[in-house]
Amino acid sequence: xxxxxxxxxxxxxxxxxxFRALFALFILLIWFSALGGRLVQLSFxxxxxxxxxxxxxxxxxxxxxxxxxxxxxxxxxxxxxxxKTHSVYLDPAKVKDIEKTVTALTKxxxxxxxxxxxxxxxxxxxxxxxxxxxxxxxxxxxxxxxxYTKIKAANLKGVGFVKESRRYYPKRDVAARIVGFCxxxxxxxxxxxxxxxxxxxxxxxxxxxxxxxxxxPVSMPDAMTIAEESEPVDLVTTVDERIQxxxxxxxxxxxxxxxxxxxxxxxMESATGQVLAMxxxxxxxxxxxxxxxxxMYKSTSVTNAVEPGSTFKVxxxxxxxxxxxxxxYSVVNCENGKYRxxxxxxxxxxxxxxxxxxxxxxxxxxxxxxxxxxxxxLGEDRxxxxxxxxxxxxxxxxxxxxxxxxxxxxxSAWSKTTLPSISFGQxxxxxxxxxxxxxxxxxxDGYKVKPHFVKTLLRNEKPIPxxxxxxxxxxxxxxxxxxxxxxxxxxxxxxxGKRGAVPGFEVAGKTxxxxxxxxxxxxxxxxxxxxxxxxxxxxxNPKLTILVMIDEPVGLAWGGHIAGPVFAExxxxxxxxxxxxxxxxxxxxxxxxxxEEAASKSRGDYKTSGI
Amino acid sequence: xxxxxxxDYIIIGCAGALVLFGLVMIFSSSAVLAGExxxxxxxxxxxxxxxxxxxxxxxxxxxxxxYRILSRYSALIYWVTVAFLILVFSNSxxxxxxxxxxxxxxxxxxxxxxxxxxxxxxxxxxSLLAKKEHEGKLTDFKLGFLPLIGSLALVFSLIQVQPDxxxxxxxxxxxxxxxxxxxxxxxxxxxxxxxxxxxxxTAVYNVGYRRKRILSFLDPWEDAANSGYQIIQSFVxxxxxxxxxxxLGAGHQKLFFLPEPHTDFIFSIVAEELxxxxxxxxxxxxxxxxxxxxxxxxxxxxxxxxxxxxxxxxCIALQAAVNISVTMGVVxxxxxxxxxISLGGSALVMWMASVGLLANVSEHSA
Numbered sequence: 001x002x003x004x005x006x007x008x009x010x011x012x013x014x015x016x017x018x019f020r021a022l023f024a025l026f027i028l029l030i031w032f033s034a035l036g037g038r039l040v041q042l043s044f045x046x047x048x049x050x051x052x053x054x055x056x057x058x059x060x061x062x063x064x065x066x067x068x069x070x071x072x073x074x075x076x077x078x079x080x081x082x083x084k085t086h087s088v089y090l091d092p093a094k095v096k097d098i099e100k101t102v103t104a105l106t107k108x109x110x111x112x113x114x115x116x117x118x119x120x121x122x123x124x125x126x127x128x129x130x131x132x133x134x135x136x137x138x139x140x141x142x143x144x145x146x147x148y149t150k151i152k153a154a155n156l157k158g159v160g161f162v163k164e165s166r167r168y169y170p171k172r173d174v175a176a177r178i179v180g181f182c183x184x185x186x187x188x189x190x191x192x193x194x195x196x197x198x199x200x201x202x203x204x205x206x207x208x209x210x211x212x213x214x215x216x217p218v219s220m221p222d223a224m225t226i227a228e229e230s231e232p233v234d235l236v237t238t239v240d241e242r243i244q245x246x247x248x249x250x251x252x253x254x255x256x257x258x259x260x261x262x263x264x265x266x267x268m269e270s271a272t273g274q275v276l277a278m279x280x281x282x283x284x285x286x287x288x289x290x291x292x293x294x295x296m297y298k299s300t301s302v303t304n305a306v307e308p309g310s311t312f313k314v315x316x317x318x319x320x321x322x323x324x325x326x327x328x329y330s331v332v333n334c335e336n337g338k339y340r341x342x343x344x345x346x347x348x349x350x351x352x353x354x355x356x357x358x359x360x361x362x363x364x365x366x367x368x369x370x371x372x373x374x375x376x377x378l379g380e381d382r383x384x385x386x387x388x389x390x391x392x393x394x395x396x397x398x399x400x401x402x403x404x405x406x407x408x409x410x411x412s413a414w415s416k417t418t419l420p421s422i423s424f425g426q427x428x429x430x431x432x433x434x435x436x437x438x439x440x441x442x443x444x445d446g447y448k449v450k451p452h453f454v455k456t457l458l459r460n461e462k463p464i465p466x467x468x469x470x471x472x473x474x475x476x477x478x479x480x481x482x483x484x485x486x487x488x489x490x491x492x493x494x495x496x497g498k499r500g501a502v503p504g505f506e507v508a509g510k511t512x513x514x515x516x517x518x519x520x521x522x523x524x525x526x527x528x529x530x531x532x533x534x535x536x537x538x539x540x541n542p543k544l545t546i547l548v549m550i551d552e553p554v555g556l557a558w559g560g561h562i563a564g565p566v567f568a569e570x571x572x573x574x575x576x577x578x579x580x581x582x583x584x585x586x587x588x589x590x591x592x593x594x595x596e597e598a599a600s601k602s603r604g605d606y607k608t609s610g611i
Numbered sequence: 612x613x614x615x616x617x618x619d620y621i622i623i624g625c626a627g628a629l630v631l632f633g634l635v636m637i638f639s640s641s642a643v644l645a646g647e648x649x650x651x652x653x654x655x656x657x658x659x660x661x662x663x664x665x666x667x668x669x670x671x672x673x674x675x676x677x678y679r680i681l682s683r684y685s686a687l688i689y690w691v692t693v694a695f696l697i698l699v700f701s702n703s704x705x706x707x708x709x710x711x712x713x714x715x716x717x718x719x720x721x722x723x724x725x726x727x728x729x730x731x732x733x734x735x736x737x738s739l740l741a742k743k744e745h746e747g748k749l750t751d752f753k754l755g756f757l758p759l760i761g762s763l764a765l766v767f768s769l770i771q772v773q774p775d776x777x778x779x780x781x782x783x784x785x786x787x788x789x790x791x792x793x794x795x796x797x798x799x800x801x802x803x804x805x806x807x808x809x810x811x812x813t814a815v816y817n818v819g820y821r822r823k824r825i826l827s828f829l830d831p832w833e834d835a836a837n838s839g840y841q842i843i844q845s846f847v848x849x850x851x852x853x854x855x856x857x858x859l860g861a862g863h864q865k866l867f868f869l870p871e872p873h874t875d876f877i878f879s880i881v882a883e884e885l886x887x888x889x890x891x892x893x894x895x896x897x898x899x900x901x902x903x904x905x906x907x908x909x910x911x912x913x914x915x916x917x918x919x920x921x922x923x924x925x926c927i928a929l930q931a932a933v934n935i936s937v938t939m940g941v942v943x944x945x946x947x948x949x950x951x952i953s954l955g956g957s958a959l960v961m962w963m964a965s966v967g968l969l970a971n972v973s974e975h976s977a
Contacts, residue, residue, distance in 0.1 A: 212866035
């Protein structure tokens with residue numbers, strides 16, 4: 001107690017003690033104030049080197065793959081859509097037991113195929129061991145939703161997911177050759193997907209985001225920003241999914257039935273040149289395109305040129321009529337089945353012999369010698385001029401990739417037999433699309449229209465203004481058109497094309513049975529044919545123009561026999577879908593029940609075909 | 612006997628505000644790091660929250676006891692402190708982290724004795740200085756100064772060899788200020804410093820990372836990618852804040868640009884996210900605490916309480932000033948956390964115990 005008293009008095013008396021303590025306080029407060037000043041200096045009078053650092057780090061661009069636009073058919077049915085999927089990756093730094101993790105993963109991803117599983121395991125473990133310091137190794141891109149759920153449930157350390165958009169084709173193989181498909185990075189690889197790649201994707205948009213010191217984005221732009229930025233563009237195609245389906249089924253049945261190598265069927269809207277359907281056999285499913293051979297993806301209707309055969313006679317005849325060299329009833333000497341030009345003897349098909357035929361009969365009976373005579377009357381230059389006008393030998397400008405311009409040699413390169421050969425469709429290469437475009441001139445009052453597959457582009461579901469106008473060029477006069485229609489109608493009524501008749505309609509058609517060149521002998525083959533039929537209906541007011549080609553049918557190969565019925569089936573069913581009123585003079589009883597049955601049967605096939 | 616009054620609420624308020632502020636900033640600065648390292652963004656926040664609860668309990672205890680009892684046990688406290696500092700090096704209890712033996716692990720919990728050494732030494736010196744003063748030996752070199760400097764040297768070297776130079780320097784500085792304020796002769800102290808200087812300089816220059824720290828302090832741009840990296844990143848953080856900062860949680864520098872954003876460089880993150888306003892607030896809180904601490908010390912009823920309050924106050928103020936100075940490139944990097952705010956359980960408990968004692972003294976002020 002005494003001690004305390006003394007201390008108390010000492011404290012109160014000791015001014016020096018007080019002074020020293022306050023001096024220490026003073027120094028500390030000066031220090032704090034100086035730090036405040038330093039803070040102001042560092043905040044507002046920044047060294048430019050610091051500012052450089054500040055600007056350089058932290059911010060960075062991330063590329064975001066925006067989903068591709070939707071591809072619709074003309075009735076807004078989805079042909080190609082983008083769906084969200086997950087991709088799995090490994091972060092080796094976070095994986096505890098690499099072998100265990102990889103085994104668990106591959107067991108889920110490859111449940112049945114043990115060989116594939118082991119291969120994947122080996123590859124993954126190798127990659128991870130090679131890239132120890134990497135934080136990201138793909139396991140599998142765009143996995144099944146079921147696999148995603150399983151992997152997620154397994155809760156494996158170091159396994160992560162990236163959301164990605166993936167292309168999905170809900171109609172599977174229907175219209176696959178038109179729509180095409182995309183690769184793993186959503187880049188268009190075939191069909192409209194690649195032709196319109198610039199328009200519908202794959203677009204990557206750069207977003208400025210915050211990144212950490214390891215360059216990893218910390219935040220991502222939200223969905224709204226992405227959606228606003230991306231403004232997806234969708235394609236509305238000219239394709240009518242129903243007619244496409246009908247055409248594919250009819251074609252498939254015939255190709256299977258006659259054991260052909262393949263086939264093509266194109267349906268075009270006569271007045272506009274819009275392609276309603278373009279069926280090709282054999283088919284493939286774009287959702288699993290890797291399962292098919294690489295060569296199968298091309299739209300052969302535009303990429304491959306063929307010798308068309310007798311269908312070509314129509315164009316030669318039209319040229320001669322337009323030049324007023326003949327009238328439909330002008331008589332032509334058909335040399336009784338044998339006609340020698342420059343040492344080569346030309347014959348009729350099937351060893352037929354004709355003496356005198358009118359021009360109309362030449363088309364009706366498909367006389368080769370008659371066609372030669374007509375072409376001879378035209379001469380090389382005029383024939384060439386008209387073929388070019390019909391669009392042969394040059395690209396049509398269709399909106400599909402890899403279009404072939406066909407093969408039309410310049411006149412200077414022609415031999416003595418070129419002109420007669422061309423008159424019935426040999427020594428000339430045309431794409432099926434060129435052929436139907438040429439034919440459509442007669443269905444469209446003498447005007448040639450550029451064929452196209454895309455009707456409109458939509459941005460935010462509204463049509464984009466200022467879309468190019470499809471122009472038409474006059475090729476032949478209305479008089480010629482009327483004469484050709486009459487002759488082609490006669491082909492179906494009384495000539496080689498009877499099997500192309502469509503109940504209830506007057507059909508204008510023409511058959512073709514082209515000998516194929518045997519690649520081994522480089523000569524025309526005796527048993528390999530390209531059977532075709534093309535035409536339009538109703539003949540007096542054409543609505544649809546259709547081309548059917550069957551490649552190498554086994555056995556009987558006449559275009560009328562093989563391709564004609566396919567034409568008739570597609571035409572009959574399309575007319576019902578589009579409600580084209582029957583107009584022919586004869587009213588046929590249409591057996592719709594039979595057609596329905598066939599349709600439901602084939603629909604069943606379609607369902608079981610799977611992805 | 613002086614009348615027992617209420618404690619200085621400003622002291623408690625400042626400390627409480629700093630602790631709460633610290634919890635917020637620890638979460639903001641460590642969430643990304645914790646998520647990356649422990650898959651739990653709250654990892655550090657949870658731990659610090661638990662420690663602060665323990666801290667509050669300890670603070671209440673240190674506030675309630677009669678601080679004069681400590682004077683009686685000061686010698687014991689000193690030797691226990693020394694014992695713990697030696698135990699750090701034992702194989703069974705000591706734990707080495709980042710190449711430094713600073714931890715004692717008791718299985719369920721581990722702590723840094725050097726943190727408690729600060730408070731232990733302040734209590735010890737407050738008691739010893741008061742005793743020498745009373746005995747009139749304070750100005751005597753042999754009987755006054757030598758025992759003081761000798762006991763400081765022992766603790767200083769034990770912490771120095773852990774190595775934890777930052778804490779050692781703080782302890783040294785605080786002790787010397789206490790000596791001076793208490794009335795130890797300035798010449799005695801000056802001589803000691805002059806003798807110790809060459810030893811200290813060699814100590815610094817013989818250890819690679821310390822030399823680097825000094826050199827990078829002198830010019831961080833010399834080796835901007837390595838030794839200058841941390842301080843440059845701190846500059847970047849401080850430059851980004853402006854008046855009110857980028858917003859709480861919105862800072863960039865904690866995204867692995869600035870190392871130790873939740874411990875030694877937490878002030879930079881405060882300045883980045885809350886700007887000049889946030890930085891000034893912290894400086895103000897520490898200044899306020901210092902003023903009120905010195906006031907409590909000068910109003911204390913006895914010399915021991917006075918020196919205890921002053922020692923605690925100087926310790927808090929010095930460490931805060933040094934830490935903030937480091938983030939601003941004013942002094943070389945030390946590895947010292949910011950009192951109350953930086954992550955660290957033993958440190959937080961020690962600071963809160965100290966503040967409890969400070970409040971305790973203020974309660975008895977005349």
